[in-house]
Amino acid sequence: MNGRRELWFAWWTTVVFYQLFGVVFFVLTRTQPPPDPGWDASRVAQWFHDHHFGLLVGFGIMFLITGMTAPQNALIAYSMRRMSVSRAFGYSYLVLYSLSAIPGMLLMCIVLTVGAMRPDRDPELTSWLYDFAFLSFVGTMGVFLIGSLVWMLAILIDKNGVFPKWFGYLNLCNALTEVVVSPAWIFKHGVLAWNGLIAWWIDMVVFGIYTGVFLMQLRKMIQREDFGDGPLPDSAPDQESVPSTMASSAS
Amino acid sequence: MRRTNGELILFWTLPAAAIIWISAFFLFPGFIPPMSPTMSANQVAEFYRDPQNLPRIRYSMILFNWFCVCLIPILMLIVMQMRRMALRTPILAYCMLACAAGGPVIFLLADLFWLLAAFRPERAPELTQMFNDLAWVTFTVQVPYLIMQSLLIALAIYWDRQPHKVFKPWVAYFNLAIAAALAPAAFTGLALHGVMAWDGLLPFWVKNIAIGLWIIVMGLVLGQAIRHQRAEEPV
Amino acid sequence: MTDKSMKFVPGQPDMWAFVLFETLVFTSYFAVYLIFRTASPQLYLQSQAHLSLRIGIFNTIVLLASSWAVARCVQASRDGRFASASTNAYLATALGFVFLGSKIFEWAKVIRSGFGFSTNEFFMHYYFLTAIHCLHVLIGFVALGVIIYQLRSPARRSQELVETGATYWHTVDFLWVLIFAMLYVVR
Numbered sequence: 001m002n003g004r005r006e007l008w009f010a011w012w013t014t015v016v017f018y019q020l021f022g023v024v025f026f027v028l029t030r031t032q033p034p035p036d037p038g039w040d041a042s043r044v045a046q047w048f049h050d051h052h053f054g055l056l057v058g059f060g061i062m063f064l065i066t067g068m069t070a071p072q073n074a075l076i077a078y079s080m081r082r083m084s085v086s087r088a089f090g091y092s093y094l095v096l097y098s099l100s101a102i103p104g105m106l107l108m109c110i111v112l113t114v115g116a117m118r119p120d121r122d123p124e125l126t127s128w129l130y131d132f133a134f135l136s137f138v139g140t141m142g143v144f145l146i147g148s149l150v151w152m153l154a155i156l157i158d159k160n161g162v163f164p165k166w167f168g169y170l171n172l173c174n175a176l177t178e179v180v181v182s183p184a185w186i187f188k189h190g191v192l193a194w195n196g197l198i199a200w201w202i203d204m205v206v207f208g209i210y211t212g213v214f215l216m217q218l219r220k221m222i223q224r225e226d227f228g229d230g231p232l233p234d235s236a237p238d239q240e241s242v243p244s245t246m247a248s249s250a251s
Numbered sequence: 252m253r254r255t256n257g258e259l260i261l262f263w264t265l266p267a268a269a270i271i272w273i274s275a276f277f278l279f280p281g282f283i284p285p286m287s288p289t290m291s292a293n294q295v296a297e298f299y300r301d302p303q304n305l306p307r308i309r310y311s312m313i314l315f316n317w318f319c320v321c322l323i324p325i326l327m328l329i330v331m332q333m334r335r336m337a338l339r340t341p342i343l344a345y346c347m348l349a350c351a352a353g354g355p356v357i358f359l360l361a362d363l364f365w366l367l368a369a370f371r372p373e374r375a376p377e378l379t380q381m382f383n384d385l386a387w388v389t390f391t392v393q394v395p396y397l398i399m400q401s402l403l404i405a406l407a408i409y410w411d412r413q414p415h416k417v418f419k420p421w422v423a424y425f426n427l428a429i430a431a432a433l434a435p436a437a438f439t440g441l442a443l444h445g446v447m448a449w450d451g452l453l454p455f456w457v458k459n460i461a462i463g464l465w466i467i468v469m470g471l472v473l474g475q476a477i478r479h480q481r482a483e484e485p486v
Numbered sequence: 487m488t489d490k491s492m493k494f495v496p497g498q499p500d501m502w503a504f505v506l507f508e509t510l511v512f513t514s515y516f517a518v519y520l521i522f523r524t525a526s527p528q529l530y531l532q533s534q535a536h537l538s539l540r541i542g543i544f545n546t547i548v549l550l551a552s553s554w555a556v557a558r559c560v561q562a563s564r565d566g567r568f569a570s571a572s573t574n575a576y577l578a579t580a581l582g583f584v585f586l587g588s589k590i591f592e593w594a595k596v597i598r599s600g601f602g603f604s605t606n607e608f609f610m611h612y613y614f615l616t617a618i619h620c621l622h623v624l625i626g627f628v629a630l631g632v633i634i635y636q637l638r639s640p641a642r643r644s645q646e647l648v649e650t651g652a653t654y655w656h657t658v659d660f661l662w663v664l665i666f667a668m669l670y671v672v673r
Contacts (some may be wrong), residue, residue, distance in 0.1 A: 060438035098349040164500060173507060179618070183614065
């Protein structure tokens with residue numbers, strides 16, 4: 001069934017994207033975990049100096065690959081199309097998340113590139129670029145908040161059993177991380193700053209779990225997909241031809 | 252009487268938009284020849300303060316601001332053609348939808364930075380230089396969604412296994428070439444002069460010519476596809 | 487996922503998974519609070535003195551009462567006494583609003599005394615924990631709403647959903663008791 005290869009294309013693109021994203025942000029550019037918002041201008045300039053090549057090369061890679069976020073959004077929108085809920089859910093998610101990467105990720109990449117490109121720039125200006133970059137990345141919240149709630153609602157109302165209900169609730173957890181991170185706009189020190197124990201570290205754990213889980217859930221969905229309209233079978237079509245009842249999949 | 256579904260109207264906005272974009276492109280004094288990243292802060296401030304340049308900067312960027320998103324309806328027409336392909340799921344069409352806003356919106360950001368730089372030319376030169384940097388970098392690195400679009404079109408054509416393909420195979424190879432041509436621009440941060448700088452051969456000339464070429468070729472191919480579609484449709 | 491489970495769990499097992507996860511997250515917030523409290527005990531002690539223990543106790547009693555109402559609702563629903571169940575659900579909701587109102591009143595009071603979100607470390611934790619908890623209370627209203635909606639019409643009544651909503655509400659209460667103990671009582 002060559003429809004499945006289209007879905008696998010989207011899934012694999014997503015997985016590869018996250019690997020590259022992880023390497024770029026955590027290893028190459030060292031922007032995750034984020035540096036300290038409490039630093040003064042000269043310390044910030046020092047940070048740019050120390051990370052000069054990592055920043056430029058790493059974000060160059062991001063400028064190449066950010067398009068890979070599209071298949072992820074497409075696949076998740078598709079999952080909602082497979083549900084018994086209105087197509088409005090999938091379309092909403094697609095639109096919300098398509099726009100999210102620009103203020104929520106690319107801006108940081110662009111601004112830090114500009115910051116790194118001129119090492120002799122006035123440290124006060126560099127410090128402003130530093131704030132702009134990290135706050136836009138950490139502080140772009142609404143699209144992810146609402147997007148996650150849309151997916152959550154779709155999953156909870158769905159009668160086709162595309163995803164288990166607990167995954168719907170996990171979307172709520174992810175949405176809540178966008179609320180927990182909001183004090184980053186207020187604090188420059190402490191656990192609620194953009195590098196804080198609560199606003200970054202604990203939030204990242206939740207986000208990391210969420211991402212791992214949704215990748216597995218999407219994989220299961222693709223394996224189970226029967227390209228029909230009714231409840232999604234519990235296991236892959238070539239293993240079982242008996243369609244599952246709603247009761248067992250609505251647990 | 253063939254029903255009017257408006258697609259032809261949308262299609263013919265492309266040449267109109269292209270004329271506007273090309274005019275605005277030449278109107279902006281910083282594109283031909285492209286401004287160099289090695290300009291000092293004072294030189295950049297002079298550029299924006301120059302009474303010959305300032306109006307041209309503002310009006311060209313206002314024009315771009317109005318019309319840069321005109322590409323999106325054309326991308327939607329391509330999505331409509333994708334739906335005619337022998338694809339089993341709407342995944343690729345959804346991917347195109349997800350990409351479509353990317354290119355124009357990133358360009359819009361760059362446009363805002365240029366307009367900002369030109370708003371108070373009397374401010375400190377370092378500030379103007381920073382806004383100018385932001386504008387140029389944003390403009391140059393706007394490629395990721397354009398690259399993905401081209402790859403998606405190529406993939407869709409490859410998977411469109413039917414007797415009368417919507418787009419011919421050469422269109423797929425063309426898109427792959429365009430994606431490759433756009434790729435180097437992503438790394439423009441690494442150089443302030445030379446071939447990889449934002450005024451250099453690859454990030455400026457090759458990238459912008461590639462985009463122009465893509466618009467022209469895809470426009471023609473799209474027009475053909477729409478014509479075929481309307482011929483096939485019952486009247 | 488839960489088919490193999492032999493234990494009886496009221497409501498959706500999925501809700502229990504969610505509630506467990508949220509409790510873990512809250513526990514991590516509490517751990518952070520306690521770590522930082524140990525680092526500056528004087529500051530925390532002095533700041534805590536500005537919180538009204540009376541309001542804290544009132545909040546706790548109100549939420550416990552609402553949990554009791556929810557428990558009675560579930561029992562009534564199991565026995566088929568749907569009118570009584572509905573009444574209890576409404577009662578729980580009303581008590582929830584009383585809690586919310588009292589919280590807002592308390593925040594206003596503390597703000598007027600000059601202690602805001604950014605005043606000091608203790609108050610940062612205080613506002614953060616109580617606000618996040620209140621957000622969970624608001625979500626709880628949705629859960630209660632689902633319960634009320636389910637109980638209304640005979641065609642819909644899903645005992646599972648009623649119990650699922652109840653599970654969530656009890657958790658909200660449980661988390662409040664922990665917050666109350668940590669922020670108000672432990673001095």
